[in-house]
Amino acid sequence: MKKTLTLFILLVTAALSFAQTRPYTKNEVYFKGTEYELEVYKIYGRQDGKTMLVIGGIQGDEPGGFLSADLYSDMRLERGNLIVVPRANFKSVILFDRESEADMNRRFTKDLGVMEMDKVVAVIVDLMSESDVFLNLHDGWGYHNPKYIDQWRNPSRFGQSIITDADIFACDDGRMLDLKTPAKKVLEAVNKSIGEEQYFMHYFNTKTEDPLTKFTDMRKTATYYALKHFCLPSFGVESSKNLPSLELKVLHHNYAVNEFMKYYDIVPEHPRIFLKAPKLNYAVIKVNDEVVTVENGKTLFADRGDIIEITNVDANYDRGISCDILGMGDLNDCGKRVEVKGESRIVFRKDNQKMGEIKLAYKTKTAAAPVKQPVQPVVKAPEQPKQPVVQSGTENLVPSKTNVVFVMKVNGVERRVASGGVVKLKKTDVIEFTEALGGDFGSPDVPVNVKGYVPAGAVNNGDDRGYRIRMTDYFMLKYSRDGKGSAYPVIAGNSRNEIGEIWLEIE
Ligand SMILES: [Zn+2]
Numbered sequence: 001m002k003k004t005l006t007l008f009i010l011l012v013t014a015a016l017s018f019a020q021t022r023p024y025t026k027n028e029v030y031f032k033g034t035e036y037e038l039e040v041y042k043i044y045g046r047q048d049g050k051t052m053l054v055i056g057g058i059q060g061d062e063p064g065g066f067l068s069a070d071l072y073s074d075m076r077l078e079r080g081n082l083i084v085v086p087r088a089n090f091k092s093v094i095l096f097d098r099e100s101e102a103d104m105n106r107r108f109t110k111d112l113g114v115m116e117m118d119k120v121v122a123v124i125v126d127l128m129s130e131s132d133v134f135l136n137l138h139d140g141w142g143y144h145n146p147k148y149i150d151q152w153r154n155p156s157r158f159g160q161s162i163i164t165d166a167d168i169f170a171c172d173d174g175r176m177l178d179l180k181t182p183a184k185k186v187l188e189a190v191n192k193s194i195g196e197e198q199y200f201m202h203y204f205n206t207k208t209e210d211p212l213t214k215f216t217d218m219r220k221t222a223t224y225y226a227l228k229h230f231c232l233p234s235f236g237v238e239s240s241k242n243l244p245s246l247e248l249k250v251l252h253h254n255y256a257v258n259e260f261m262k263y264y265d266i267v268p269e270h271p272r273i274f275l276k277a278p279k280l281n282y283a284v285i286k287v288n289d290e291v292v293t294v295e296n297g298k299t300l301f302a303d304r305g306d307i308i309e310i311t312n313v314d315a316n317y318d319r320g321i322s323c324d325i326l327g328m329g330d331l332n333d334c335g336k337r338v339e340v341k342g343e344s345r346i347v348f349r350k351d352n353q354k355m356g357e358i359k360l361a362y363k364t365k366t367a368a369a370p371v372k373q374p375v376q377p378v379v380k381a382p383e384q385p386k387q388p389v390v391q392s393g394t395e396n397l398v399p400s401k402t403n404v405v406f407v408m409k410v411n412g413v414e415r416r417v418a419s420g421g422v423v424k425l426k427k428t429d430v431i432e433f434t435e436a437l438g439g440d441f442g443s444p445d446v447p448v449n450v451k452g453y454v455p456a457g458a459v460n461n462g463d464d465r466g467y468r469i470r471m472t473d474y475f476m477l478k479y480s481r482d483g484k485g486s487a488y489p490v491i492a493g494n495s496r497n498e499i500g501e502i503w504l505e506i507e
Pocket of ligand 1: 062
């Protein structure tokens, strides 16, 4: 008994830890990389409610429908749920053809599984089982009208209509499904939005089960299948292929989907809240006008004196993006021509959050040592000056919002080094960082992190100020530039907001 209870508790805990909190969206991709790639968006609202399945692109030459469905893929909901299949028949969408091997909207039949596209049909059938209402979005020819007006406006035309298979559908389980009332209610509101009478949508009952119907083909469609097998209120929404613009086709679909959502109490979130963690993918950077693409975490190679310009930043956000070449330029160096003064890093931020970085390193060894020492491979090089040489970073030692100055002691002697600079050290040197001045950290108390250095017996909290660091102390090699311990970065700030960097080069 006790064992069973423990197992039960374990199972419940597991189920709870997997349950996602509303609101959230699940994006499923079936048959990825194939002609029948199928994207499905399951959008769960802040509060639960009815689930509406919206399908576009079951016939590929009907962009009003699939471009409208596509817009709902990114929606977030206050109440209720949406399952969106923006492009049911992707192959026919690519071909801009009604059919691929066949018309997918005639494949909802008993001989399912015969054709390749039927695997998509099977997924859609599965989605029907999770839904409470179903909309299939189409663009039809002409303008449906209950009365015959001319060859483009008559009862046989499909454009500008909401289609049902019956006014009231008798489900196999005995339920009577009223399709006419919701369709009429939606139409009334949609036509108010459309305004122009010539473009009004009309109610169109194809009387699919009627032995005398002209539309026997409708018995093979997705909407009829959903009615027959799931007793799902199902509607075809048709804009007209003859509408004067694509925008109007999409708009009329949107009107209809919005009104159906209202009818079934599915409430959108306005405006949509999007708080995903920002992430840099890559940046396009000009080095002396030569264009290179550098992925997040990789290195941009440029020499001292080169002009670099970040021309394009690819991230999961479009707004609030800044690029900061540490030690050069200012807080935002996107689109700016900046002269390379030293090795550094480019920090990419979305608002105040770091979303990625690209290292900036010299292309050539000689460029790394502009204060040149003659290379003497045989004879020992002449004695270096006793004091460590601050090789760069001495250009501007006045701290400011855009210039971070590191204050340190080398063998007891105070040194100031600006961000972007390099400090040359001997193995025997002892250093200590006092503080970092300037920069935009949000607080004057800026941590200084000597990467790779772990203070003995202390918790590594990312702040190494006040530690006397012997260059013979243990450093983690993985933080060094070459992985062999030749140079280590020192960061001003924290992982969330790095505001400056210098390098310790060890002879
Ligand atoms: Zn169609």
